[in-house]
Amino acid sequence: MDYRQRTLKDEVTCTGIGLHSGETVSLKIRPSPPDTGIRFTRKDILGHPSVKAHFDNVVDTNLSTTIGLNGCKVSTIEHLMAAFFGLGIDNARVEVDGPEIPIMDGSAAPFVFLIKSAGIKEQKSPKRFIVIKKPFEIREGGRFVGIFPSTELKITYSIGFNHPLIRTQKYELHFSGKDFVEDISRARTFGFLRDIETLRENGLARGGSLDNAIVIDDFRVLNEDGLRYKDEFVRHKILDFIGDLAVLGCPVIGHFVIQKSGHLLNHRVLQELMASRQHWMDLAYKDPAKYVERSVKIPAFGSWEPASPRLAPLS
Numbered sequence: 001m002d003y004r005q006r007t008l009k010d011e012v013t014c015t016g017i018g019l020h021s022g023e024t025v026s027l028k029i030r031p032s033p034p035d036t037g038i039r040f041t042r043k044d045i046l047g048h049p050s051v052k053a054h055f056d057n058v059v060d061t062n063l064s065t066t067i068g069l070n071g072c073k074v075s076t077i078e079h080l081m082a083a084f085f086g087l088g089i090d091n092a093r094v095e096v097d098g099p100e101i102p103i104m105d106g107s108a109a110p111f112v113f114l115i116k117s118a119g120i121k122e123q124k125s126p127k128r129f130i131v132i133k134k135p136f137e138i139r140e141g142g143r144f145v146g147i148f149p150s151t152e153l154k155i156t157y158s159i160g161f162n163h164p165l166i167r168t169q170k171y172e173l174h175f176s177g178k179d180f181v182e183d184i185s186r187a188r189t190f191g192f193l194r195d196i197e198t199l200r201e202n203g204l205a206r207g208g209s210l211d212n213a214i215v216i217d218d219f220r221v222l223n224e225d226g227l228r229y230k231d232e233f234v235r236h237k238i239l240d241f242i243g244d245l246a247v248l249g250c251p252v253i254g255h256f257v258i259q260k261s262g263h264l265l266n267h268r269v270l271q272e273l274m275a276s277r278q279h280w281m282d283l284a285y286k287d288p289a290k291y292v293e294r295s296v297k298i299p300a301f302g303s304w305e306p307a308s309p310r311l312a313p314l315s
Helices: 078-086 109-118 177-184 193-201 232-248 263-275 289-293
Strands: 004-008 012-017 024-031 038-042 050-052 058-060 066-069 072-074 092-096 120-126 129-132 136-140 143-148 154-160 168-174 190-192 214-216 255-259 280-283
Touching: 004 024, 012 109, 024 109, 038 072, 050 066, 050 072, 078 109, 078 177, 078 232, 109 120, 136 263, 143 263, 154 232, 168 177, 168 232, 177 232, 190 193, 190 232, 193 214, 232 255, 232 263
Parallel strands: 038 092, 154 255, 190 214
Antiparallel strands: 004 120, 012 024, 024 092, 038 050, 058 066, 066 072, 129 280, 136 143, 143 255, 154 168
8 A cells, every 4th residue: 555655766857859849958856855746947047047847837738838927937847747647746846957857758658667666766755646536527629527526536438530450449557556567658759740830830740750659650650660459549648648647746545437538638728627626535644544535545565675574654
């Protein structure tokens, strides 16, 4: 039962290309104390300003999620945030020397590898969980996000595209760190060849290539190695959703049912859900037995080196 907060054991670095900016970016992830959350620091700006990954700080959702505060902005955070969420990392300091998180291979898998390489450290403070008490839903045209009471974190996602390779896809994730790493983290972002020129004319996708995205023409996948999963498209949508969900700052225990959502609707759902206090409650227990008493199934967030005894209450 992974009820304690987590950070990294050591710092870790990487360099990559920003998907939309096309700029080379260096990234460093450092351990951070309990209850500090995930903070992004711009090392290329005078004074090294920082912004916390929090839904109140989301300032743009056009094709990616951007956070900002007092002129400090960091974009395309969703894949890194998904890796943090999937491995149960509550506290970390992310330092970048550019405006965008590197896209790596278009998935969260490289970030999962980096975090595991640094090691995961369990901290003494308990995690905070948001437990859904009453159904909550938002509809917007043909898009839908619903959240329903559940004893576990579950995500059911459906997409539909008028393309012979995608059409309708549906995937259900009973969340655990192991399932996230194996079944979701490797799913890459995707785009249509016909849209790329328009995106670049508008200053977007300048760093996009077959090395960091699935590119589809009218009939086929252009990437030489093809797809990693036959339903990689809907799995990547779940990856993006988890990354956007992570800006709540704590895990949610509930069943998400999603149809054709995107970053904008994901963010709207978080804002309206958190403002609707009657739909959820906070749990943060030092004694893991109390979660069992409430029939709450705490997600298993992935491998780590356990302390002994495993389920001892927090002192």
